[in-house]
Amino acid sequence: MTYRQQQRIKRICWVISLSIVAIPFVFPFLWMVSSGFKSANEIFGQPSLLPDVWRWRNFVEVFEYQPFARQYFNSIYIALVVTGLTLIVSSLAGYALARIRFAGSVLLVVFLLSALMVPEEVTIIPNFFLIRWLGLTDTHVPLILLPVFGPQGVVATFLMRQYFMALPKDLEDAGELDGLSRIGIWWRIALPLSRPALAAVAIITFLHSWNLFLEPLVFLSSLEKFTLPLALGNFTDPYGMPLWHLQLAATSLAVVPVIIVYVIAQRQIVESFAMTGVKG
Amino acid sequence: MAGLTLNNVTKKFGAVSVIKGVDLEVNDGDFVVFVGPSGCGKSTLLRVISGLEDVSGGEIRIGDRLVNDVQAARRGVAMVFQSYALYPHLTVEQNMGFGLKVRKVKPADIKTRVREAAATLKLEDFLERYPRELSGGQRQRVAIGRAIVSDPAIFLFDEPLSNLDAELRVHMRAEIAALHQRLGNTMIYVTHDQIEAMTLADRIVILRDGQIEQVGSPRELYSHPKNVFVAQFIGSPKMNVVEAASLSAVSEIGGDLAGVVSVGMRPEHLTVTQPTDGLFRGRVSLSEYTGAGSLLHVEVPGSGTFLVLQNGPEAAETGAEIGLSIEPENVHRFDANGLRIPSSNSLKGET
Incomplete structure (x- = not known):
């Protein structure tokens, strides 16, 4: 051979x-x-990988049963806003913690990381009272602010800090000699070189926001303000039993943005890894 | 173009003093090389001049302008880094024009200046490439091009050739020398490679522990080292320095030996003789063939190991007994503090 x-x-x-x-x-x-393409009877009938009859109507009924389009939009816009804000806040905070020398910066990082040790379930009740006091229950504001400035934001900040710390300092010195301010260096040098980290933070943050269940459950009460994780559990008959064919069709739809985010961010990560540092 | 003046410049990191009162005058158009062992503060001094590090004390003047509190980008200096520091996400053309773009120079002007610099450095064919698509030498040329484009008063080079292989280093050294002749700007160059320093510099500044040991032309430093440190730092292989008392034949060197505690002899000035003919004799403990000649390690009883450069294809073999001789004017004399003692019969023109 x-x-x-x-x-x-x-x-x-x-x-x-x-x-x-x-x-x-x-x-x-x-x-x-x-x-998602089967009838309820077929799902529980003889198991088959492909449906005998393709029921495209399931996907129409999903939108008729409850304001699914609105709920879908809610999830998308909340996840996008959370992702965008997290990228801005975490990259700014991460850069400051990595590059700006100030008293107590290391202690601040330890303090932030120690906050991760407290489970979200423990803080949900005080958070609820805070949000109610601010009059923001049954709005999307807590679903945006809590992930950005909560544990998810801390994880993102820590990731960005670690990445910025590994960037060659000479590049920033070159930027300073070229006339860039600190914010200019962050925007025009540090951020473009941090695409892998930004892509990773974007994926993690988007998925976290997309899958968020406990907070919407606690803070939201109006059907048209629901996000997808809440809405998916709402496809039930009058007796509270799941309508599996609708639930699975809706879940299939709910997966689409996640796949798109993965494809885009994965390409960013691969492209960015092709870039090398200062010498080689 | 402008000169540079340092008046009692100090730099501290916390309680640690890295630069300890440096005074230096660099004339307009000079090529000055800072050289010294690792940790002597040469790169820190360069960064202080550039403005990347704040000065802790003293005055820095570029031309007539006091620049202590002027930010790096406004000092009129450009720096070439050891790591090249090219922006990986920008093409060669964008890298070279980046500083001008930040300073809001018109795009047409940027293009013209980048093209001119690229032509000077033979980079025209690489303008659309990214740094990762270039070789080490090409990257270094781009880094130099980026400095040229900004038309600085002073060029600062921080060990720019350290990452290149030996052959390319020699080539780039010649290119930098040619560039200095062509542009005529003041250039300050940091290196730990004394061959680079000797070949490039109009004047060499030797630093140790954050202080200047000696400033002078390469020839001056080689022939008239101020002290043992400079004598041993300049020249390769380094000068043999031995206690005068340990050398039985020291009196035969001649001249006034009052106060002489140690004597220095460069390996290239020592000649191999028959054991009975030399000023002193020793045994070859190692003979290293270098092509044009051999580097002999000679054990001289009571004085330690002498390095001797023997030219020509024939070399004394390991274990051989040989004699060593030297012309009196090539012997350097040092006092108890390691300072050079001028001698009437040592070097021509010595004062």
Whole structure:
């Protein structure tokens, strides 16, 4: 057997092994999408990967059953605003903590990180009282502010700080000699070079906001202000039993933005990794 | 273009004094090289001049202008970094024009100046490329181009050739020398490589522990080192310095030996003789063939190891007994403080 044939067999073995490992991850996803096209009876009938009759109507009923379009929009705009604000706040705070020498900066980082040790479930009640005192219940404001300035924002800030610390200081010195201010260096040098970190923060933040369940459950009460995680649990019959065909169709729809974010951010990460530092 | 004046410049990091009262006058158009061992403060001094570090005390003047409190971008200096510090997300053209763009120079002017600098440095074919697509030498040329484009009064080079391989370093050294001749700007160059310092500089500033040991032309420093440190720092291989008392034949060197505590002899000034003919004799403990000659490590009883450069293809073999000789005018004499003692018969023109 030649070396080339050995490599080919090795490669085939790898593909088969990885395909087997992938089944537990991919199958539930395919099952969800496929069941979104089935009737409720078919879902609980003879199991089949593909529907006998493709019920496209499920996807129309999802929008008729409750203000799903509005709820979908709520989730998208909240996740985008949270992601955008988190990127701005965490990159500014991360840069300051990484590069500006001030008394107590390390202590501040330790203090911020120690806040991560407190579970969100513990702080939800005091947060609720605070938000109610501010008159912001049943609005989207807490769903935006809490992730940006809460534990999720701290994680993002820490990630950005670590990345900025690894950027070559010479580049910033060159920027200073070129006439950039501190904010100019952040905007025109540090940020463009931090695309992998920004992409990672964007993915984590978007997904966190997209999947947020406890806070919307506590702070929201109007159906048209619901976000998707709340709305998905709302496809029930008058007796409170889940309408599986609608729930699975809606869940399939809910996955679309996540996939788009992954595709965009992943490309950013790969492209940015191609850039090297100052020498090589 | 402008000269540079440092008056009692100090720099402290917390309680640690890194630059301890440096006085220096650099004439307009001079090529001055700061050289010294690691940690001597040469890069810090360059950064203080550039404005990237605040000065703790003293005065820095560029031309007639006091620049202590002037921010880096407004001092009229441009710096070439050891790491090149090219912006990886910008093309060569954008890198070179970045400073002008920040200063809101018209795009047409930026283009003209970048093209001119690129032509000077033979970078025209690389303007659309990113730094990662260039070799080390090309990147360094872009870094120099970026400095040229900003048309500074003073160029600052912080060990710019350290990351290049030996062959490219020699080539780029010649390019920098040619650039200085062509532009005529004041250039201040930091290096720990004394060959670079000797070949490039009009004047060399030797630093140790944040202080200037000696300032002078390469020839001056080589021939008239002020003290043992400078004598051993300049020249490769370094000067042999031994206690005068340990050398039985020291009296035969001649001249006034009053107060002489140690004597220095450069390896290239020592000649190999028959064991019985030399001023002193020793045994070759190691013979390193270097092509044009050999570097001998000679054990001289009571005085330690002498380095001797023996020219030509024939070299004394390891273990051989040899004699060493030197012309009296090539012997450097130092006192108890390591300071040079001028001698009537040591060097021509010495005062």
